[in-house]
Amino acid sequence: MVRILIVGAGIAGLSLARALEQRGIIPDVVERQTTWNTGGTGLFLPGNASRAFSHLGLLPDIARVAMPIRYQRFLSQDGHELNAINTERFWSACGPCLALSRAEMHSILLSGVKQTPIAMSRSIDQIQSASDACEVTFEDGKTERYDLVVGADGIRSRVRDLAFASLTSVYAGYICWRFLTENTGGVDSWTAMIGQGQTLLAIPVSPSMAYVYADRSVELGATRPYSDTTSLERLFSGFSGPLVSLVKTVPPETKVHFSQIETVPSGTWRRDRIILIGDAAHASSPSMAEGAGLACEDALVLAELLSKNGAINLALEVFVQRRERRVAWVQKQCAARDRMRTLPAFVSSPLLKYFGPALYKKSYTPLLASI
């Protein structure tokens, strides 16, 4: 039986573990965290992500707890609707757009893995890779031999550092705040208010809760004054309209997640018997909300190739060929959206008003194609 080590039990790692189990392959998984730390934020899943999770057999569980998102609305910073995309119609060939808390998503992924051992508080120290196997030294000094090591360990990937030293994450020019809060504004769809260099977004993730995401474009050297205690009310004082109440009244007990947005620009994902998937390979800015979908698609394609193809090296080669164009497309679209969000409102508002639906269609249509 082929021996596979998956490093990281996030969306990519757990999706891969399940996809392999479905094909009769039981990998080992190591996860650095001692306990799961997935609370406090939300996740939007466009239709191609739903389709990927439906191939994993998890869509019914996700849909049971998630909110269906039938529209994506773009507003100006003074609250005027610029355009509303009927996501139900656009993604009808794929699956529903959904939103849920990350904690719920993670627990569904976790319960979908039945036989794979997941070693918590465990990580790797070194990997010696050759064309036919990898010798892995764990942090506790133990060594094991695997036919394949999969780096599914996210944007700060240790596997990537060990095997692809030149591929590192880079600052994308934005800092962001994220939290879950009571949906006091009655937000009923994905709703974003776009100001110059600032975005305020809210999505319902349950009948009573909303996920709030706020970002600001800041030069790398100028991020220091900002933190999880920054007053979002003050930061978004130039905004008026439906979402403003959500940042005005953040209850003090709310855990606000503050971070810089980073990306992993396209590069090499494979060396000998080491492969990167998910954010470890290609973290993008969240502008397309494609991170979870791409991670799950990576997992499905890799599992399919490994199970069909006795030759692991060939499977890895084909995996990179099948994934790189789609991933590069998403990264290009994210960068274009990020640039657009820095434009003055007198340019971006008419652009979104008159060309928004066409731009949406252009950027997402390639993702309707099956993987």
Ligand SMILES: Cc1cc2nc3c(=O)[nH]c(=O)nc-3n(C[C@H](O)[C@H](O)[C@H](O)COP(=O)(O)OP(=O)(O)OC[C@H]3O[C@@H](n4cnc5c(N)ncnc54)[C@H](O)[C@@H]3O)c2cc1C
């Ligand atoms: C602000 C923001 C908003 C986003 N919003 C969305 C959204 O709405 N929709 C969407 O689809 N995507 C979104 N994304 C992207 C999405 O979160 C990621 O693409 C997705 O989580 C990637 O999954 P992953 O499994 O590759 O990485 P992760 O989810 O980061 O999982 C990596 C796992 O590996 C573990 N790990 C790390 N290092 C080690 C190690 N050395 N050894 C063992 N284990 C290790 C971690 O603890 C973690 O469990 C957003 C991202 C950001 C930054």
